[in-house]
Every structure is written in structure tokens, then in C-alpha cells.
Amino acid sequence: MTSARSQSFVLGLIGVVLFLIAWEVIGTYRLAGLTWPPLSTVLVFLTTPAKLPLFERATAASFASVGIGYVCGGAGGLVLALVSHLIAPVRPGLDRLVAVIHAIPSIALAPLLIVLASADATPPVISGLGVGYVFYVAATSGLATAGAAHRDLFVVLGASRLSTALRLDLPSALPAIASAMKLSVPIAFIGAIIGEWFGASRGLGLLIVSAMQNFQIPLLWSAVLITAVASLSMFALFSLLERLVQERMR
Amino acid sequence: MTSAIFELSSRVAQRYWAVALVVAGWQIWVSAAGLSSIVLPGPLAVLTDFVGDPLSYAEPAGRTFAVAVVGLLFGFVLGSALAVLSWSSRLLNGLLTPLGLIFTSIPVVTLIPIIARLLGYDVRTVVAIVALICFFPAFVYVGSGLRALPPGSDDLFRVFGGSRRQCFLRLVLPSSIPNLMLAFRLTAPEAVLAAVVAEFLMGTDGLGHMFRKAAGEFDTERALATSLIATITSVACFGLALAAERRVLRRWT
Amino acid sequence: MPDTPAIRIDRVSKTFRLGDGRELTALTDIDLSIAPGEFVALLGPSGCGKSTILRLVAALEEATAGRITIEGRAPAELCQSHRLGVAFQDHALLPWLDIEANVSLPFHLAGRSVDGARVKDMIALVGLAGFEKARPKQLSGGMRQRASIARALILEPEVLLLDEPFGALDAVTRRQMNVELQRIWSRHRITTLLVTHSVDEALFLADRVVVMSGRPGRVILDLPAPFARPRAPAVMREPVFHDLVDRLTEALEPEGAHP
Numbered sequence: 001m002t003s004a005r006s007q008s009f010v011l012g013l014i015g016v017v018l019f020l021i022a023w024e025v026i027g028t029y030r031l032a033g034l035t036w037p038p039l040s041t042v043l044v045f046l047t048t049p050a051k052l053p054l055f056e057r058a059t060a061a062s063f064a065s066v067g068i069g070y071v072c073g074g075a076g077g078l079v080l081a082l083v084s085h086l087i088a089p090v091r092p093g094l095d096r097l098v099a100v101i102h103a104i105p106s107i108a109l110a111p112l113l114i115v116l117a118s119a120d121a122t123p124p125v126i127s128g129l130g131v132g133y134v135f136y137v138a139a140t141s142g143l144a145t146a147g148a149a150h151r152d153l154f155v156v157l158g159a160s161r162l163s164t165a166l167r168l169d170l171p172s173a174l175p176a177i178a179s180a181m182k183l184s185v186p187i188a189f190i191g192a193i194i195g196e197w198f199g200a201s202r203g204l205g206l207l208i209v210s211a212m213q214n215f216q217i218p219l220l221w222s223a224v225l226i227t228a229v230a231s232l233s234m235f236a237l238f239s240l241l242e243r244l245v246q247e248r249m250r
Numbered sequence: 251m252t253s254a255i256f257e258l259s260s261r262v263a264q265r266y267w268a269v270a271l272v273v274a275g276w277q278i279w280v281s282a283a284g285l286s287s288i289v290l291p292g293p294l295a296v297l298t299d300f301v302g303d304p305l306s307y308a309e310p311a312g313r314t315f316a317v318a319v320v321g322l323l324f325g326f327v328l329g330s331a332l333a334v335l336s337w338s339s340r341l342l343n344g345l346l347t348p349l350g351l352i353f354t355s356i357p358v359v360t361l362i363p364i365i366a367r368l369l370g371y372d373v374r375t376v377v378a379i380v381a382l383i384c385f386f387p388a389f390v391y392v393g394s395g396l397r398a399l400p401p402g403s404d405d406l407f408r409v410f411g412g413s414r415r416q417c418f419l420r421l422v423l424p425s426s427i428p429n430l431m432l433a434f435r436l437t438a439p440e441a442v443l444a445a446v447v448a449e450f451l452m453g454t455d456g457l458g459h460m461f462r463k464a465a466g467e468f469d470t471e472r473a474l475a476t477s478l479i480a481t482i483t484s485v486a487c488f489g490l491a492l493a494a495e496r497r498v499l500r501r502w503t
Numbered sequence: 504m505p506d507t508p509a510i511r512i513d514r515v516s517k518t519f520r521l522g523d524g525r526e527l528t529a530l531t532d533i534d535l536s537i538a539p540g541e542f543v544a545l546l547g548p549s550g551c552g553k554s555t556i557l558r559l560v561a562a563l564e565e566a567t568a569g570r571i572t573i574e575g576r577a578p579a580e581l582c583q584s585h586r587l588g589v590a591f592q593d594h595a596l597l598p599w600l601d602i603e604a605n606v607s608l609p610f611h612l613a614g615r616s617v618d619g620a621r622v623k624d625m626i627a628l629v630g631l632a633g634f635e636k637a638r639p640k641q642l643s644g645g646m647r648q649r650a651s652i653a654r655a656l657i658l659e660p661e662v663l664l665l666d667e668p669f670g671a672l673d674a675v676t677r678r679q680m681n682v683e684l685q686r687i688w689s690r691h692r693i694t695t696l697l698v699t700h701s702v703d704e705a706l707f708l709a710d711r712v713v714v715m716s717g718r719p720g721r722v723i724l725d726l727p728a729p730f731a732r733p734r735a736p737a738v739m740r741e742p743v744f745h746d747l748v749d750r751l752t753e754a755l756e757p758e759g760a761h762p
Contacts, residue, residue, distance in 0.1 A: 012348030014344075015349050032368055033368065035364075090268075095265075096265045096266055100481070100485070103439060104477060105443050105480045105484065106443070107446060107447055108446075108476070111470070112474075115290045186354075190360070193360050211363070212363035212451075220367065227357060232352060232356055402595030405563055405595070407612065408562070409587050410612045410613070411582040413612075416612055420608070420612070424597070424599050427599070501599065
């Protein structure tokens with residue numbers, strides 16, 4: 001690591017630590033009122049053995065929604081992108097459909113989904129729709145990034161449309177897809193949490209809303225903190241993957 | 251004339267066939283399965299409800315739109331200001347950049363209940379939530395725009411002896427405009443959706459509240475019509491932001 | 504005092520520190536004087552550090568050893584008093600300004616009021632009359648370079664620095680631009696340092712051609728270009744011109760550095 005990079009790393013670390021200290025101080029001296037607990041209170045609450053089963057159950061339910069939504073949404077978005085890439089005439093229609101579905105407020109989708117599927121299927125579906133949108137947009141633009149010279153080469157070599165897609169377009173789309181994998185992480189969490197705000201029977205989202213309504217301040221902050229840390233770690237992991245892909249494809 | 255109409259309709263068909271297919275499938279399914287309108291009304295019933303009393307939607311839609319716009323502007327002013335501050339100081343930049351990154355990688359929507367509890371159930375809280383949602387993209391995009399100078403231009407300003415202030419006003423700030431507009435386009439529809447979610451959770455007036463009330467009274471037609479309006483508002487915001495971005499980019503690049 | 508050099512590059516060396524801690528010697532012991540009103544072309548293979556010399560003279564880099572002075576003063580002082588003109592290979596026109604505003608930019612940076620008549624004249628001089636309100640993206644590569652040269656000359660700088668200004672142009676446009684630049688320069692006779700890798704361009708434009716070796720950069724040949732000004736394109740067909748082109752080309756070849 002060069003000195004400039006280690007310097008910015010240290011500065012960033014100091015920034016994060018200052019943020020956490022500010023959180024603690026604001027909470028301790030009640031600078032933002034009673035509803036802002038110090039970080040230490042939240043951490044103590046989080047690690048109370050009696051609360052562990054509650055968090056475990058909620059976290060497991062939410063993570064399952066996030067996981068299912070992420071995998072299915074990502075795969076669906078990719079397949080749809082490939083279809084719209086291979087069959088050019090359907091592209092404008094699919095673009096619009098995806099954009100319209102994305103523009104429907106997720107709180108409006110929830111009741112529809114509760115009717116169409118069930119309350120417990122709603123979080124992964126909303127999560128998957130959000131993830132699918134990011135994958136679709138990134139993959140359709142990524143599939144079109146291959147250079148004219150390469151494309152000409154494939155035409156001259158007599159490659160079929162499918163083999164051009166698989167051997168040229170898909171590899172050139174990998175960096176964009178890797179970015180989508182990273183960027184859709186917080187979206188997957190948002191989808192699952194919002195889905196749970198509408199009558200799911202368990203999950204972090206349910207915990208957050210009921211804690212908000214019942215003034216259970218440490219519980220509210222703890223549930224949000226778990227969500228944030230989970231999203232952040234997954235985001236960091238996929239950033240690493242994204243960097244690897246970009247190095248490899250350069 | 252007829253050919254123009256034909257061309258227009260074929261363009262519309264080309265773009266909206268998939269949407270139309272989904273809506274038609276929904277109507278057919280509702281009719282065929284004989285679902286009660288409380289469970290799931292068809293698109294025709296939803297449209298009828300809206301056409302029957304369009305004015306009752308106008309007020310909450312206008313409110314939500316206004317709240318979203320005000321929050322968006324607040325978020326952008328604050329985010330851009332912080333980006334400029336962090337541009338001007340290497341120390342501040344080093345401290346803030348990772349925090350900005352962290353906050354863009356967590357689901358900020360989950361902070362809505364916390365802010366609702368901190369600030370109280372109030373319209374101002376909805377504005378604050380929208381501002382928060384818009385703040386981080388503005389900070390990140392404007393920040394990178396302030397560093398995306400046209401090639402060679404910083405050398406040029408140094409050789410011509412431009413002062414730091416001139417360099418900022420004549421080079422750095424204008425360079426960030428395309429990124430600012432990009433962030434604007436990306437967050438404008440999100441601002442409306444965030445406002446709707448916040449209204450839904452806190453019960454402050456607007457489309458989110460209207461939806462919650464209708465859903466609570468099992469007036470599903472009204473609930474779905476409300477979400478249709480919310481979707482249209484969000485799409486309209488996107489369209490406005492896109493048009494603004496295109497105009498600015500034509501002028502700027 | 505005609506023997507006081509306008510630009511004095513006094514035994515200058517430049518070492519860059521690379522990201523992984525290694526050091527790269529770009530220039531060693533460069534010694535070069537440019538007389539007032541002289542046009543000097545720096546010729547060399549890519550990566551020989553000729554652009555680094557220009558960047559040192561423009562105060563964009565600091566020399567590791569040795570000293571550079573322009574009329575006895577540090578280059579940075581000239582920047583501060585807005586008396587350097589520069590054009591890069593990349594035109595560096597601001598995309599949000601039209602041609603007129605781009606050419607006027609140095610006035611603003613010098614805190615002077617814009618001399619509209621001079622801007623118009625300068626735009627006409629570089630052959631862009633009628634394109635004052637055009638955006639850089641609407642112009643061809645050659646026209647953009649004309650604009651960037653107009654911008655370099657607008658404040659009547661004491662020293663003009665040209666870093667491969669036509670490097671991105673096609674051969675025909677480049678030849679045309681050389682003829683144009685020769686015409687414009689003959690009107691002003693500003694002390695000029697041109698960095699190029701084109702032998703023809705260097706010989707046609709400059710009073711003196713300085714050839715540099717590959718890394719680390721050293722001066723290996725210093726030839727006068729003895730052609731009367733103003734020069735017509737016909738100069739390039741004279742036998743003397745061809746002889747000099749041959750000598751310079753030979754010096755540029757790797758063996759030429761070690762005869």
C-alpha cells in the first residue's frame with residue numbers, strides 16, 4: 001500500500017470513529033432528545049442474551065427474504081436483459097415495462113402481492129423487483145459496450161447472434177454486472193424491509209415498525225443497526241468482487 | 251396525416267406492448283376468477299374510481315409532490331454544500347468520503363422510523379426524510395463531479411495564473427454540473443417514493459396517507475388508484491428531471 | 504541585451520517517484536537557452552521527457568536539480584502575472600463555453616476586463632471568424648486547436664508553450680495548421696517552445712531544433728533551421744530541408760544516440 005492510500009485509509013477510519021463518538025455523545029447528553037440513544041446502549045441492548053432469540057428470528061427471516069429476492073431478482077433481470085439484447089424488437093417494450101414496475105411505489109405493490117401471493121412472500125418479491133431493475137438496466141447497457149472493431153471481427157468470422165452474445169457481449173458486460181451486484185445490495189434490503197412493513201409475520205422490518213410505534217427506542221435502533229451493518233458488509237464484499245472483475249477485464 | 255397517426259401509434263405500441271399485456275392479463279384474470287373488488291379490483295374498476303372523482307386525488311398528490319420537491323431541494327443544497335466543503339479541504343474530504351460511501355451502501359429507507367421518532371410525526375419530518383434520501387447521492391455525485399475536470403484544464407488554469415477562487419468558480423463548479431443533473435434525475439423519482447412511504451408510516455397528509463386510509467377501509471379500488479397516481483407523480487418527476495438534464499447537458503457539453 | 508536568454512534551463516534534472524516507491528529519472532542535466540523572440544522545437548521519441556521540460560517551464564512541475572528562469576525570474580512568477588501562453592495536445596477548451604468565451608478566458612483569469620475587439624481579431628487571425636458562438640463540440644479537431652492557440656496568444660504572452668498542439672490531428676490538417684501557425688507566429692515573434700515528435704513540423708516552424716534522446720532524456724543535437732521568414736510551404740521541398748530532415752531523423756534513431 002502506498003503512503004497516500006494508507007493516509008486516506010487512516011483519515012477515513014478517523015472519520016468513522018468521530019461519527020461513532022458523535023453518536024455516543026449526542027445520546028449520552030440527550031442533545032437530540034430521548035429518542036437518540038448512545039451507541040453503547042444500543043450495543044448493550046443488542047448483546048443482551050435475553051434478546052438474542054428475538055433478533056435471531058427476525059434477522060433470519062429478513063436475510064432469507066433478502067437472499068431469495070437478490071438471487072431470483074438478479075437472475076431474472078439478467079435473463080430479461082439477455083432476451084432484450086438478443087431480440088431487438090422487444091427491447092423498447094421491456095424497457096418501459098421494467099421502468100413502470102420500478103416507478104410503482106413499493107407500498108402500493110405490497111397489497112397487490114399480498115393478494116397475489118401471501119404476506120410472507122411479499123418481502124422477497126419486492127426485494128427481487130428492485131434488484132431485478134438494477135440488474136436489467138446495468139446488463140442491457142453493459143451488453144452494448146463491446147467495441148465496433150470486436151463486433152466487426154465476430155461478423156467477419158461468421159459468428160451467430162447467440163455465440164456473439166455469449167463470447168463477446170456477455171464478457172464485456174461483466175464489469176457492469178459486477179457493479180449491479182454491488183449497487184443492488186442496499187436495494188435488496190430496502191425491498192425486504194418495506195415488504196415486511198406490510199404485515200409480514202416476522203422480520204427486522206416488522207421489528208422496526210412495531211418498535212417505532214411502541215417507543216421501544218433501543219430496539220428500534222438495534223434493528224436498524226443490524227440491517228445497516230449487514231447491508232454494508234455485503235456491499236463491501238461485492239465491491240471487492242467488482243474490483244477483481246474490473247482488474248481481470250481491463 | 252393518417253401516416254403520422256399510424257407512425258405514432260406504432261411507436262406507442264412498440265414501447266408499451268409489454269405494459270399493456272400485463273394490464274390486460276390483470277383484467278382478464280380478475281374477470282375470469284370472479285375476484286371480489288375488495289380482494290383485487292381490475293384495472294377498469296380502478297380507472298372508473300379515479301375518473302369518478304379525480305379532484306379528490308389532486309390535493310394529496312399536490313401535497314406529496316410539493317413535499318418531495320422541497321425535500322429534494324434541501325437535500326441537494328446540503329449535499330452539494332458538503333461536497334464543496336470536502337473539495338476545499340483534504341482533511342475534511344478524507345474524513346467524509348468513507349462516511350458518504352457507507353451511507354450510500356446501507357438502506358437509508360430504514361432510517362425513516364428513527365427520524366420519525368426523533369422529529370415527531372409532522373410534515374417537516376417527511377421533508378427531512380426526503381432531504382436525507384437525496385442528500386447522499388447529491389454529496390457523492392457532486393463530489394465526484396468537482397473532480398471530473400475537462401482534460402488538461404487544470405494545467406491550463408495554472409499556467410494562465412488563475413487564482414484558487416477563479417479556478418473554483420470558472421472551472422471546478424461548472425464541471426460538476428453534469429453530475430449534479432445526473433444525481434437529480436436519479437433521485438427525483440426516489441424523492442416522491444420516499445415521501446409516499448414516510449406519509450404512509452406516519453399518517454401525515456398526502457398520497458401515502460390516502461393509500462393507507464383506503465386500504466384500511468378495504469376500499470381497494472381507491473387504494474390502487476392512489477398508487478397509480480403516486481406512480482404517475484414519480485414518473486412525472488423523472489420525466490421533468492430527465493428533460494432538465496438533457497437541456498443542461500446540451501448547454502454544458 | 505540580445506545575449507540574455509529569454510528562457511534559461513540550467514542543468515536541470517527531474518526524477519519522479521513512482522507509486523511503488525521506485526524512482527524514475529526523466530531528465531538528466533538538461534542545459535538549454537532560448538533567446539528572446541526565438542522559436543525552439545524540442546524533438547524526441549515518446550517518453551524522452553520533452554513534455555516534462557515544457558511542464559517545468561510552465562511551472563507545472565518542480566525540477567529535482569538545477570534551475571529554470573524566464574527573463575531571470577522563476578516560471579511560477581510568470582504564471583502569477585499571467586504572461587505565459589500555452590496550448591496542449593488536448594485542446595482543453597471548456598465544453599460549457601462558446602469559442603469567444605473560451606478565447607476570452609485568460610482575461611478573466613488575469614482579472615482584466617475583456618477586450619472584445621482583440622478577441623474578435625484573434626479569432627479572425629486563427630481563421631475562426633464566424634464561429635464565435637460555436638461550442639467546442641461543434642468544431643472539428645483542427646478548429647479546436649485553432650481556438651486553443653488563439654486563447655494562448657490572447658494576452659500577448661511573453662512566452663508561448665506548445666505541447667504537441669497538433670498531435671491529435673490527421674496529417675493533412677496538421678500540415679495546414681503548421682502553415683497557419685507559421686503565419687501567425689511571424690506576426691508576433693513571441694519566444695516559443697514547441698514540443699513535437701514530427702521532424703517536418705519542428706524544422707518548418709522553429710528557428711532551432713533540439714533533439715533529445717530516450718529516457719533518461721538528454722540533449723543530443725542542436726540544429727539551426729536556416730530558412731528565411733515568413734516561410735512558405737515550398738520550403739519543405741528544398742534540398743536543404745530534406746538534408747536536415749535526414750540528419751534529424753538519423754539522430755532520432757536509437758543508434759544515432761551512440762555513434
